[in-house]
Amino acid sequence: MVMRISTRTIFDNGSMQITSLSTAMARTQQQLSTGRKNLTAADDPIATARALEVTQSQSLNTQLATNRSNAKGVLSIETTALASTTSILQDIKDLAVKSGNGSYTDADRQSVAIELEARLADLMGVANTADGVGGYVFSGYKSTTQPFTKTATGADYQGDQGQRSLQVGTTRTVPITDSGASVFEANRTGNGTFVTTPDSGNLGRGGSGIISAGSVKDATQLTGHQYQINFQVVPATPGVPKQTTYTVTDMTTGNPVPPAPIPAEPQAYVSGQNISFDGVQFDIQGEPADGDSFGVAPSTNQSVFTTVQSFIDQLRQPGSGAAGQASLNNMLNQLQVNIDNAAANVSAVNSAVGSRLKELDYLDSSGDDAGLQYATTLSNLTEVDYTAAISLFTQQQTTLTAAQKSFTTMSGLSLFNYIS
Secondary structure, three states, rough: OOOOOOOOHHHHHHHHHHHHHHHHHHHHHHHHHEEOOOOHHHHOHHHHHHHHHHHHHHHHHHHHHHHHHHHHHHHHHHHHHHHHHHHHHHHHHHHHHHHHHOOOOHHHHHHHHHHHHHHHEEEEEOOOOOOOOOOOOOOOOOOOOOOEEEEOEEEEEEOOOOOOOEEEOOEEEEEEEOOOHHHHHOOOOOOOEEEEEEOHHHHHHOOOOOOOOEOOOOOHOOOOOOOOEEEEEEEOEOEOEEEEEEEEEEOOOOOOOOOOOOOOEEOOOOOOOEEEEEEEEEEEEEOOOOOOOEEOOOOOEHHHHHHHHHHHHOOOOOOHHHHHHHHHHHHHHHHHHHHHHHHHHHHHHHHHHHHHHHHHHHHHHHHHHHHHHHHHHHHHHHHHHHHHHHHHHHHHHHHHHHHHHHHHHHHHHHHHHOOO
């Protein structure tokens, strides 16, 4: 049985084949022109979905890199501010040593006070450092509020305790600022455990006792109480030398130290000899006057601005004579210890900032690696293989040309061509 194929069928089949080949060739050409392997989601639904996931991860990685760059900028500004603070504190300590010169007159100390005022202004300027984006580094969450304002006793902190942070990794958030309270106000007084102070009335009584900052002798015996050391002086009489004694009272409980006998017997005072009780130890040098007293209390936090302003005020007081010099030296001892504590606190904050910057460097490195991996994966999922595509295009072009030529030949076959 012979199958008959109509001329219409020949034309329809040929036209469909040419259209199909042209469509496939056009698709390959579009892949080459766009560089995309999948022109629509229907081409490869799984690859398209995966590419979307990778693109989202790539965008997040890019944003995290931007966050790390911003974090580095703010932290670098803070590092510079902290370095300046350390330098200023060292200058203040040098001026403190300078002002302790026994040959200095009140006018000389007034000159030092003027220098200290300049350093205090410098310190205030550093504490109010801008973050470069319209806010302040040390103001906490209240970023647009100036952190510190000058007062007669130092400065008032206008910020809060907040620590602004940025997400710099998929699971990591890093603080990019420190509050002014933690940097400039969280400075322990005295030796960090307790602070020793002279009574303000010692100067008027003419006493020249100078108390040291002291140290912890036995931490297990510390009570956290306040104490007062009171001096009694019996003037010398013919044949009897002057006698200076002291008693220690626990001001928290009201009991003498040691608690027995009652009343507590005064203890002989020897200049420079250690005085120890309830785990604390210190010494007093010089000649306290009758009625002079000194205090021992737990350390507290004190603003560095208050510390420096107190010293400036002290330098402006008359400092002549043994009593005046002793009052100045007591203040100098307190100042130097407090400045050292403030410098140590700034150094600790600076170390923490350095650790954050180092961590950001590590995160940058891992972020770059992740970005490269995302780009490679995305390329494999979406980008056309030009070598394969060009080969396919050439093959499709040859096939289409052959189809067109064969169709032309077949379409020319007609029985009428053989009828004479």
